[in-house]
Amino acid sequence: MADALIPDDLREFILRYFDSIAQLEALLLLRENPSEKWTAEQTAKRLYIDARQITAALSHLCEDGLLGCQDDVYYFECEDAGRRSMIDRLAAIYTRHIVPVTNIIHSKPPRIQEFADAFRIKKDR
Numbered sequence: 001m002a003d004a005l006i007p008d009d010l011r012e013f014i015l016r017y018f019d020s021i022a023q024l025e026a027l028l029l030l031r032e033n034p035s036e037k038w039t040a041e042q043t044a045k046r047l048y049i050d051a052r053q054i055t056a057a058l059s060h061l062c063e064d065g066l067l068g069c070q071d072d073v074y075y076f077e078c079e080d081a082g083r084r085s086m087i088d089r090l091a092a093i094y095t096r097h098i099v100p101v102t103n104i105i106h107s108k109p110p111r112i113q114e115f116a117d118a119f120r121i122k123k124d125r
Contacts, residue, residue: 005097006104013086014104017064021102022049023057027066028091030076037073 006014018024025047030038038046040055047054062069066087068077078084094101 005100006093007089010086010089010093011104013083013090014101015108017061017066018105019060019108020053020057021105022047022053023060024090024094024101024105025049026054026057026074027061027076027087028094030067030074031087031091034076037075039073043074 014024018027026043029043029046030036040058041051043049043058044051044054058067058069058074061067062074065080066078066083068075078087090101
């Protein structure tokens with residue numbers, strides 16, 4: 001029932017753009033500090049997340065047009081007014097309803113390629 005606190009359009013936005021809590025937290029961190037530029041390492045330290053994990057998360061956010069990136073430096077830049085409004089709403093709801101938001105993300109199936117890569121046999125070099 002707690003998930004009912006999240007409007008349907010925002011739920012769809014979360015399911016479309018976020019594969020992990022790390023990705024959501026990174027976006028919200030950069031949104032809070034729009035004039036700052038962040039490296040993956042700085043973001044990882046600030047969020048207490050593995051640098052490789054946050055690099056992938058930041059890259060996905062850039063590909064989706066929710067962040068800007070230049071020379072491995074990331075910053076908040078969302079030129080689409082509709083998505084920017086959704087991000088603002090998400091930030092407000094996340095502070096009040098963190099559990100329902102995280103439940104939505106955790107309910108999402110993992111990306112198929114990441115799942116397939118987990119079974120790839122790697123050669124020792």
